[in-house]
Amino acid sequence: MSELSVEHLLGIKYLSTSDINLIFETADNFKQVINRPIKKVPSLRDITIANLFFENSTRTKLSFELAEKRLSADVVNFSSSSSSVTKGETLVDTVNNILAMKVDMVVMRHPFPGAGVFLSKNVDSKIINAGDGAHEHPTQALLDSYSIRERMGDVARKKVVIVGDILHSRVALSNIFCLQKLGAEVCVCGPKTMIPKHIESLGVKIELDLQKALNWCDVANMLRIQRERLEINYFPSTREYSMLYGLNNEVLDSLDKEIVIMHPGPINRGVEITSEVADSDHAIILDQVENGVAVRMAVLYLLAQKIRH
Amino acid sequence: MQKRTLLNTRAFELTVNRLCYQLIENYQDFQDAIIVGIQPRGIYLSKRIIERLKEINPSTHVIDGSLDITFYRDDFRRGNEPLTANKTEMNHLVENKKVILVDDVLFTGRSVRSAMDALLDFGRPKQVELLVLIDRRFSRHLPIQPNYVGSKIDSISSERVEVKWKETGGKDSVVLLMKKDQNE
Incomplete structure (x- = not known):
């Protein structure tokens, strides 16, 4: 019998390795549930969950909402554009107002x-963190590692390279923590302007040459260039970025091994990854999306278990 | 802790045998039937029954499955122990099938209620029957009765029934564990 060591999912940083493994084992059960004709279990039927998205999101919100509904929880959605936040209310007030309506869990971006x-x-x-600025995005990292485990049997001792804008990416940071806790080796790769200073202190390798990074790795996680977060130009042009850091068939063919390709979405086809690669058998991008629902169900279920009457 | 043996290895074997013949009487060739073990402990009995049915008539083909009821339990967030799920292996839908639910001990009936809920998520069965090795009488919280019973016992709630299996390193047997009187 086991339960999570934490009361909230705020970041991978706060989880232990056994927490992550418990989430994965529970997600295995939910993956089976969401592949049945009736994709629902009644576990959380007396729980109400508020999804608070103070930043735009489509797939994470959808994935959480599906996970909640498949656990039979009641769901309320809230986004900042249509809220009192624009009228000057503080975060704590906003959330306390929602909790006063008897909400048990909060998923927040x-x-x-x-x-x-x-x-x-x-x-x-x-509280479940669904992404906080450039800090953490724990459920994305969990589903990424879960997908690696599903495809390759285990995460331990695998070599994973994260390519792209490491500086602005919460996916990168959460992934680094999660992969390391599961015993994988992590390398970050991207233009030097997009590699945070001192990131090597987290115990990751830095590689500026994509070809070398790919030759080293078993799995490549390609991140999107988040234009919305770029306040200055970090590289001369999208074309140049795509020439140096874009994944295409020529680069893959030049490797002496097959690697697994991941992408947290949304994909900018032709920038960080070409269509042929994104749609190839090496890519597990859609598996990641499917696993996202199962992993989020596991997180919600395990945290709900800690709410006592 | 005091122990009393309810079924020794010989009686255990005879009981499983009798349950198998009772099933054969009602289901003959097991067409349209599906034997579903309730996780975690019911699956030992369901596997044993299927094994034995094949020994009795090697041409018997029985569909089986194992059903985890964790997500359907009515004590989620109510007990002190966290609930951990087991594997569900249902490779067939139960739509229009005759289902035989199998568990080792029937006590309050709550597990069976959860199992019936879980089962309905795999379709609408034509009929559901319940087979248990041990029926602890007079302790039901719900109106649930078994169709096939290995052995009936009367016990109080502080006592515990333990079914041991050779598959898990013990000898096939059933024992009743009783707490010693505190005055002794």
């Missing part, structure tokens, strides 16, 4: 790093 941690200290509810 927020542009500010640490928003989830702040909220967990100030309100009485289970």
Whole structure:
């Protein structure tokens, strides 16, 4: 019998390796559930979950909402554009108002790093971080590692390269923590302007040459260039980025082995990855999306278990 | 802790045998039937029954499955112990099938209720029957009765029935564990 060591999912940083493994084992069961004709279980039928998205999101929100509904939870959605936030209300007030309507769990995406941690200290509810600024995006990292485990049997001792904008990416940071906790080796690759200073202190390898990075790795996780976060030009042109860091068939053919290709979406076809590669058998991009629902169901289920009557 | 043996290895074998013949009487060639073990402990009995049915008539083909009821339990967030799920292996839908649910011990009936809920997510069965090795009488919380019973016992709630299997390193047997009287 086991349960999570944490009360909230704020970041991978706070999880233990056995927490991650428990989430994966539970997700195995839910993956089976979502592949049946009736894709639903009644576990969370007396739980209400609020999805608070203070930043745009399509697939994460959809994935969470599906996960919640497949656990039979009641769901309310809230996005900042249609809320009182624009009228000057503070985060704690907004959330407390929602909790006053008897909400048990909060899934939150927020542009500010640490928003989830702040909220967990100030309100009485289970908080799940669905992305906080450039800090963490724990469920994405969990589903990425889960997909590697599913495809390759295990995550331990695998070599994973994360390619792209490491500087602005919460996916990269959460992935680094998660992969390392599971015993994988991690390398980051991208233009020097997009590799954060001192990132080697996290114990990751830095490689500026994509070809070398790919020759080293078993799995390549290609990140999207997040134009919306780029306040200055970090590289001369998209064309140049795509020439140096884009994944195409020629680059893959030049390797002496087959590697697994991942992408957290949404894909900019022709920029970080070409259509042929994204649609090839090496890519597990759509498996990641499917696994996302199962992993999020596992997280919600395991945290809900800690809400006592 | 005091122990009392309810079924020794010989009686255990005879009981499983009798249950198999009772099933054969009602299902003959097991067409349209599906034997479903309730996780975690019911699957030992369901596997044993299928094994034995094949020994009795080697041409018997029985569809089987194992059903995990964790996500359907009515004590989620109510007990002190966290609930951990087991594997569900249902490779066939139960739509229009005659289902025989199998568990080792029937006590409050709550597991069976959960199992019936879980089962319905795999289709609408034509009929559901319940087979148990041990029926702890007079302790039901729900109106659930078994169709096939290995052995009936009367016990109080502080006592525990333990079914041991050779598959898990023990000898096939059933024992009743009783807490010692505190005054002793």
